[in-house]
Amino acid sequence: AQTVTQSQPEMSVQEAETVTLSCTYDTSESDYYLFWYKQPPSRQMILVIRQEAYKQQNATENRFSVNFQKAAKSFSLKISDSQLGDAAMYFCAYRSSRSYNTDKLIFGTGTRLQVFP
Amino acid sequence: GAVVSQHPSWVICKSGTSVKIECRSLDFQATTMFWYRQFPKKSLMLMATSNEGSKATYEQGVEKDKFLINHASLTLSTLTVTSAHPEDSSFYICSARVAGRGIYNEQFFGPGTRLTVL
Numbered sequence: 686a687q688t689v690t691q692s693q694p695e696m697s698v699q700e701a702e703t704v705t706l707s708c709t710y711d712t713s714e715s716d717y718y719l720f721w722y723k724q725p726p727s728r729q730m731i732l733v734i735r736q737e738a739y740k741q742q743n744a745t746e747n748r749f750s751v752n753f754q755k756a757a758k759s760f761s762l763k764i765s766d767s768q769l770g771d772a773a774m775y776f777c778a779y780r781s782s783r784s785y786n787t788d789k790l791i792f793g794t795g796t797r798l799q800v801f802p
Numbered sequence: 803g804a805v806v807s808q809h810p811s812w813v814i815c816k817s818g819t820s821v822k823i824e825c826r827s828l829d830f831q832a833t834t835m836f837w838y839r840q841f842p843k844k845s846l847m848l849m850a851t852s853n854e855g856s857k858a859t860y861e862q863g864v865e866k867d868k869f870l871i872n873h874a875s876l877t878l879s880t881l882t883v884t885s886a887h888p889e890d891s892s893f894y895i896c897s898a899r900v901a902g903r904g905i906y907n908e909q910f911f912g913p914g915t916r917l918t919v920l
Contacts, residue, residue, distance in 0.1 A: 727913065728840075729913045730846075735908075776845060788851065788899055788909070789836075789848060789851065790836075791848075792846045792847075793845060794844070795845050797843075
Protein backbone atom coordinates (compact mmCIF):
# COMPACT_ATOMS: atom_id res chain seq x y z
CA ALA A 686 0.00 0.00 0.00
CA GLN A 687 1.10 3.52 -0.68
CA THR A 688 1.96 5.89 2.13
CA VAL A 689 2.71 9.59 2.30
CA THR A 690 4.85 11.10 5.02
CA GLN A 691 5.24 14.72 6.00
CA SER A 692 7.89 14.94 8.68
CA GLN A 693 7.40 18.61 9.55
CA PRO A 694 4.29 19.15 11.69
CA GLU A 695 4.93 22.90 11.75
CA MET A 696 7.02 25.37 9.83
CA SER A 697 7.34 29.12 9.96
CA VAL A 698 8.64 31.71 7.56
CA GLN A 699 9.09 35.45 7.45
CA GLU A 700 7.00 37.33 4.94
CA ALA A 701 8.77 37.64 1.55
CA GLU A 702 11.15 34.79 2.41
CA THR A 703 11.25 31.29 0.95
CA VAL A 704 10.20 28.11 2.70
CA THR A 705 10.33 24.45 1.69
CA LEU A 706 7.90 21.82 2.91
CA SER A 707 8.98 18.19 2.77
CA CYS A 708 7.06 15.15 1.60
CA THR A 709 8.15 11.61 1.01
CA TYR A 710 6.07 8.72 -0.21
CA ASP A 711 6.31 5.02 -0.66
CA THR A 712 4.99 3.14 -3.65
CA SER A 713 5.88 0.24 -5.89
CA GLU A 714 4.20 1.86 -8.87
CA SER A 715 6.06 3.67 -11.59
CA ASP A 716 3.27 5.92 -12.77
CA TYR A 717 1.31 8.13 -10.42
CA TYR A 718 0.40 11.71 -9.56
CA LEU A 719 1.47 13.87 -6.67
CA PHE A 720 -0.32 16.91 -5.31
CA TRP A 721 0.05 19.65 -2.76
CA TYR A 722 -3.16 20.94 -1.22
CA LYS A 723 -3.61 23.99 0.98
CA GLN A 724 -6.19 24.08 3.75
CA PRO A 725 -6.59 27.58 5.21
CA PRO A 726 -8.51 28.26 8.43
CA SER A 727 -11.74 28.15 6.42
CA ARG A 728 -11.00 24.40 5.96
CA GLN A 729 -11.59 24.65 2.19
CA MET A 730 -9.09 22.40 0.42
CA ILE A 731 -7.35 24.16 -2.43
CA LEU A 732 -5.10 22.52 -4.99
CA VAL A 733 -1.74 24.26 -5.05
CA ILE A 734 0.27 22.25 -7.54
CA ARG A 735 0.44 18.82 -9.14
CA GLN A 736 3.08 16.63 -10.72
CA GLU A 737 2.94 13.60 -12.97
CA ALA A 738 5.54 11.01 -12.09
CA TYR A 739 6.51 10.39 -15.69
CA LYS A 740 7.49 14.03 -16.16
CA GLN A 741 11.01 14.86 -15.12
CA GLN A 742 10.42 18.58 -15.20
CA ASN A 743 9.39 20.04 -11.88
CA ALA A 744 5.98 21.69 -11.81
CA THR A 745 5.72 25.42 -11.15
CA GLU A 746 2.72 27.60 -10.39
CA ASN A 747 3.68 31.22 -9.85
CA ARG A 748 5.37 31.39 -6.41
CA PHE A 749 4.95 27.66 -5.84
CA SER A 750 7.31 25.06 -7.21
CA VAL A 751 8.18 21.48 -6.43
CA ASN A 752 11.36 19.47 -6.25
CA PHE A 753 10.37 16.04 -7.48
CA GLN A 754 12.98 13.35 -6.91
CA LYS A 755 11.45 10.14 -8.19
CA ALA A 756 14.26 7.81 -7.22
CA ALA A 757 14.28 9.21 -3.70
CA LYS A 758 10.45 9.29 -3.62
CA SER A 759 10.56 12.87 -2.49
CA PHE A 760 8.20 15.68 -3.43
CA SER A 761 8.94 18.94 -1.65
CA LEU A 762 7.07 22.22 -2.06
CA LYS A 763 8.89 25.53 -2.24
CA ILE A 764 7.01 28.73 -1.57
CA SER A 765 8.85 31.82 -2.69
CA ASP A 766 8.12 35.38 -1.60
CA SER A 767 5.87 34.10 1.17
CA GLN A 768 2.73 36.07 1.89
CA LEU A 769 0.54 36.26 4.96
CA GLY A 770 -2.19 34.52 2.99
CA ASP A 771 0.02 31.47 2.57
CA ALA A 772 -0.49 30.59 6.23
CA ALA A 773 -2.39 27.31 6.24
CA MET A 774 -2.12 23.56 6.58
CA TYR A 775 -0.42 21.99 3.60
CA PHE A 776 -1.09 18.41 2.63
CA CYS A 777 0.91 16.30 0.25
CA ALA A 778 -1.15 13.69 -1.59
CA TYR A 779 -0.56 10.69 -3.83
CA ARG A 780 -2.79 9.18 -6.46
CA SER A 781 -2.20 6.03 -8.43
CA SER A 782 -2.66 6.13 -12.17
CA ARG A 783 -3.89 2.55 -12.34
CA SER A 784 -7.47 2.28 -13.52
CA TYR A 785 -8.70 0.22 -10.61
CA ASN A 786 -7.53 2.83 -8.15
CA THR A 787 -7.42 5.91 -10.28
CA ASP A 788 -9.14 8.43 -8.13
CA LYS A 789 -8.21 7.64 -4.56
CA LEU A 790 -6.09 10.32 -2.91
CA ILE A 791 -3.76 9.34 -0.11
CA PHE A 792 -2.88 12.28 2.11
CA GLY A 793 0.07 12.95 4.33
CA THR A 794 -0.39 14.18 7.89
CA GLY A 795 0.06 17.81 6.94
CA THR A 796 2.40 20.68 7.76
CA ARG A 797 1.12 23.80 9.43
CA LEU A 798 2.78 26.86 7.93
CA GLN A 799 2.92 30.11 9.84
CA VAL A 800 3.93 33.32 8.10
CA PHE A 801 5.26 36.16 10.20
CA PRO A 802 5.19 39.79 9.05
CA GLY B 803 -15.99 26.70 -12.40
CA ALA B 804 -15.83 23.34 -10.56
CA VAL B 805 -17.52 24.47 -7.36
CA VAL B 806 -18.62 21.99 -4.74
CA SER B 807 -20.97 22.93 -1.94
CA GLN B 808 -21.91 21.19 1.28
CA HIS B 809 -24.93 21.62 3.46
CA PRO B 810 -25.11 22.18 6.31
CA SER B 811 -21.80 23.78 7.18
CA TRP B 812 -22.28 23.02 10.87
CA VAL B 813 -24.72 20.73 12.62
CA ILE B 814 -25.26 19.86 16.24
CA CYS B 815 -27.37 16.85 17.10
CA LYS B 816 -28.27 14.68 20.04
CA SER B 817 -26.78 11.27 20.52
CA GLY B 818 -28.85 8.59 18.82
CA THR B 819 -30.25 10.78 16.07
CA SER B 820 -29.37 10.67 12.39
CA VAL B 821 -27.83 13.48 10.43
CA LYS B 822 -27.75 13.97 6.67
CA ILE B 823 -25.03 15.94 4.93
CA GLU B 824 -25.39 16.98 1.31
CA CYS B 825 -22.64 17.43 -1.24
CA ARG B 826 -23.44 19.15 -4.50
CA SER B 827 -21.41 19.89 -7.60
CA LEU B 828 -22.78 23.25 -8.71
CA ASP B 829 -21.46 23.74 -12.20
CA PHE B 830 -20.37 20.32 -13.40
CA GLN B 831 -21.44 16.73 -13.42
CA ALA B 832 -19.58 14.51 -11.02
CA THR B 833 -19.69 10.82 -11.74
CA THR B 834 -17.67 10.16 -8.63
CA MET B 835 -17.79 11.80 -5.23
CA PHE B 836 -15.63 11.09 -2.22
CA TRP B 837 -16.32 11.44 1.47
CA TYR B 838 -13.53 12.22 3.90
CA ARG B 839 -13.35 12.60 7.62
CA GLN B 840 -10.93 14.95 9.31
CA PHE B 841 -10.23 15.02 13.04
CA PRO B 842 -8.83 18.21 14.60
CA LYS B 843 -5.32 18.94 13.40
CA LYS B 844 -5.24 15.66 11.52
CA SER B 845 -5.20 14.59 7.93
CA LEU B 846 -8.10 13.65 5.70
CA MET B 847 -9.12 10.03 5.85
CA LEU B 848 -11.10 8.67 2.94
CA MET B 849 -14.31 7.06 4.13
CA ALA B 850 -15.93 6.01 0.88
CA THR B 851 -16.09 6.50 -2.84
CA SER B 852 -19.50 7.17 -4.30
CA ASN B 853 -20.36 6.55 -7.94
CA GLU B 854 -23.59 7.84 -9.38
CA GLY B 855 -26.23 5.15 -9.62
CA SER B 856 -24.28 2.46 -7.80
CA LYS B 857 -23.41 1.45 -4.28
CA ALA B 858 -20.63 3.26 -2.52
CA THR B 859 -17.29 1.61 -1.90
CA TYR B 860 -16.24 1.92 1.71
CA GLU B 861 -12.72 1.97 3.04
CA GLN B 862 -11.60 -0.67 5.46
CA GLY B 863 -12.85 0.01 8.96
CA VAL B 864 -15.69 2.30 7.92
CA GLU B 865 -19.11 0.98 8.92
CA LYS B 866 -21.33 1.16 5.88
CA ASP B 867 -24.48 0.73 7.96
CA LYS B 868 -23.53 3.69 10.09
CA PHE B 869 -22.40 6.00 7.30
CA LEU B 870 -24.98 5.68 4.56
CA ILE B 871 -24.03 7.19 1.24
CA ASN B 872 -26.41 7.87 -1.60
CA HIS B 873 -25.34 9.24 -4.96
CA ALA B 874 -28.66 9.60 -6.71
CA SER B 875 -27.68 12.10 -9.37
CA LEU B 876 -24.63 13.48 -11.11
CA THR B 877 -24.71 16.56 -8.92
CA LEU B 878 -25.72 15.28 -5.50
CA SER B 879 -24.34 12.83 -2.97
CA THR B 880 -25.52 12.50 0.60
CA LEU B 881 -23.88 11.12 3.69
CA THR B 882 -26.17 10.07 6.51
CA VAL B 883 -24.65 9.41 9.90
CA THR B 884 -27.09 7.06 11.57
CA SER B 885 -27.54 6.81 15.32
CA ALA B 886 -24.82 9.36 15.84
CA HIS B 887 -22.65 9.23 18.93
CA PRO B 888 -20.15 11.72 20.35
CA GLU B 889 -17.26 9.82 18.78
CA ASP B 890 -18.76 10.60 15.37
CA SER B 891 -18.13 14.29 15.98
CA SER B 892 -15.74 15.38 13.29
CA PHE B 893 -15.28 17.45 10.17
CA TYR B 894 -16.69 15.77 7.07
CA ILE B 895 -15.46 16.83 3.66
CA CYS B 896 -16.70 15.76 0.26
CA SER B 897 -15.00 16.06 -3.08
CA ALA B 898 -16.20 15.54 -6.61
CA ARG B 899 -14.32 14.31 -9.61
CA VAL B 900 -14.78 16.07 -12.89
CA ALA B 901 -15.34 13.31 -15.38
CA GLY B 902 -13.61 13.62 -18.70
CA ARG B 903 -11.54 16.68 -17.80
CA GLY B 904 -8.14 15.46 -18.85
CA ILE B 905 -5.74 13.00 -17.29
CA TYR B 906 -5.76 14.45 -13.85
CA ASN B 907 -9.36 13.57 -12.98
CA GLU B 908 -8.93 16.26 -10.42
CA GLN B 909 -10.99 16.25 -7.27
CA PHE B 910 -12.66 19.48 -6.18
CA PHE B 911 -13.43 19.80 -2.53
CA GLY B 912 -16.42 21.10 -0.68
CA PRO B 913 -16.03 23.48 2.28
CA GLY B 914 -16.77 20.75 4.80
CA THR B 915 -19.40 20.10 7.46
CA ARG B 916 -18.65 20.21 11.14
CA LEU B 917 -20.70 17.64 13.05
CA THR B 918 -21.01 17.86 16.81
CA VAL B 919 -22.88 15.10 18.59
CA LEU B 920 -23.94 15.88 22.14
